[in-house]
Amino acid sequence: MSGDREHPQRNRAAGERDEILGAALRSLEVPAHRPRFHAELRARLGTAVPEPDTTRPDGPARPDWNPPPRGRARHRLRWTIGLAAAAAVALAAAVAVPLSVNAPASAAAIARHAAATARTGAGLPPFELTEVTTTAPAGFQPEPPPPRVTQHIEYTGPSRWRDESIITEPSREGTQTITQIRNGPLIASVAAGRVTITRAAGRGEVPLAAWQGAALRKLAAAGSAGRCAPSVSLGGNGPLIDGRATLVLRAGPSPCPSADMPQANGPATYWLDKQTLLVLRAVLHGPGNRISQTIRVTYLRYHPTFPASTFRLPKPSPKPAACPPVTSLPDLAALRNALGSPPLIPASLPDRLQVGPIAAQPTSGTGTAGRCKITAFTITYRNPAGHPAVQLYEAPRASPAVRFPGRAVTIRPGLTGTLSAGTGGWAILWWNQDGRYCALQSGGITAGVHLTRVPAAVLIQIAASMRR
């Protein structure tokens, strides 16, 4: 090919070919952003503080902070993987050091060792443990942490364990149970009757790290030597917890507060198993010195005997189908036909709003493999001048859409919603109705559409008229 370029005519021909190729590449379809992309982005930017990156002037931004939870990742598996990954990233800097707890050791070394133990299981004997982790919201987080997780772990080693977590949904919509079984290189995840088998990444995480992201990040930071390391001190012997002697470790406020995991920003106290350094109890404080996360072990036995079936992997469910990103529908009748159950639609539209574009989001069903069904959709309503003014987003109640915080409003007797307003002039009213999650937005940009603003009262009026 390089020989082609030496001949002028061949050079021109090659140039034309490149132009044709470039044109073909530019003509490839690129998906639009998902609904609410810009609203989510604005919300996340609102919590981010610009930080000068003087270490790599003009270089790519790879600031030294952990990736925040993904905007729409309020998904049961993503939770597990995301939090474990966040903990792993936070702990990556912590170098486990051989440590004899009987010998004098610095508080930082103990913190470092405890963090590494929770992440890798290094040095832990087989155990069975039940613990409760509660996490309070601490400022806006695109993916709110589950307020309560009860975790039962059966553990024989880093590559052979079983973890059953009962998770309370962030908006307290209910609970869900996720079971994860690691057996050798594979991990089975069972959630909502669906079994997914994945290959474990490297040595993998032990399940202790899954729900204790903030507590372990804090512990790892306390054990590090960087400028962001909080102060750390030993508080002597603690009380017996389920028969185990404990050691108290205290960490001060973080010198580098985190926007994506503010639960770890304040002081924290840990009660560690004196022998293994497992975290048996922890209390973390977040913004305003309010308690942001607690961990409490309620049952712990070392060297238990597990039935052989404990770590047997279940049969995986069929793969979910790959579905097209967005489908346009011509009218409401087509939308009703496309959905498995009748949608909630405004019975009346105030302010002379008119139905505009309708877009549906196909997702793979949990039943038969290869089937995509439409469960979520958007309807854009235009004002009398023809400009998009309001967008309705509707999805199953358990959908991973971000629930923006805001003030509670009464839509109609017996139905309340949450109204939030952003600095960009957008307003979102969301609520749950008949098993569906509904959100109305005005102002701002959503799915690439600029929406003009309507009064919040109009959104409430539309919401009040929603019927099947």
Next chain:
Amino acid sequence: MASASGANERTGEEASKRGDRAAGQKPEEMAVETHLLARARTGDLEAFVQLIGLHDRALRALAYRLLEDPQQMDDALQEAYLKAFRSLGGFEGRSAFGSWLHRIVYNVCMDQLRQRSSGGRYLSLADADDMPDPMPDPGEVAAQRLDLAAALASLPPKMRATVLLVDAEGMDYQTAAQVLAVPVGTVRSRLSQARGLLRRALSEDKRGHDRS
């Protein structure tokens, strides 16, 4: 070789004539960008959102072609935009803002691909011990007359990014090299291979259509 760069190597000027934003912007666009950048540096969210809007289409194309999933594309772009916003203080303007943003998006996407390849891929128990090669041979795919998107998807991600930046977005080699953090020579060689494979896909595809 008469010229190491060859006749096809784009300069910023050539790209500018084509109106490509990534490679060369019109003065009025640059003025808007400079104004928005100055406001964004003060923490003005709306200015920042408008600023990234200037490059969003090209960045969506890059992220989507690398990740091949619209949800992951959006997740990656949100993460990249957030990183860019946090790091605005470190941007000194020695490279174009668009190139800087491209590099952040590229890095985030490559991180996601690395995470994807190190775990989390769906597989059945039966298949677990007999996993097929995840990356089909590009030539083979092209020879099967799959369309351009499929042939593009079959290229290794780094090669895919190179051809997208240079051929689709019109970046000059130097800028593309900065975005990809590789020497200019590497851009040339990746491009040469990628173009050959994609042309083959196009011509095979065309022949297929002609026959049908």
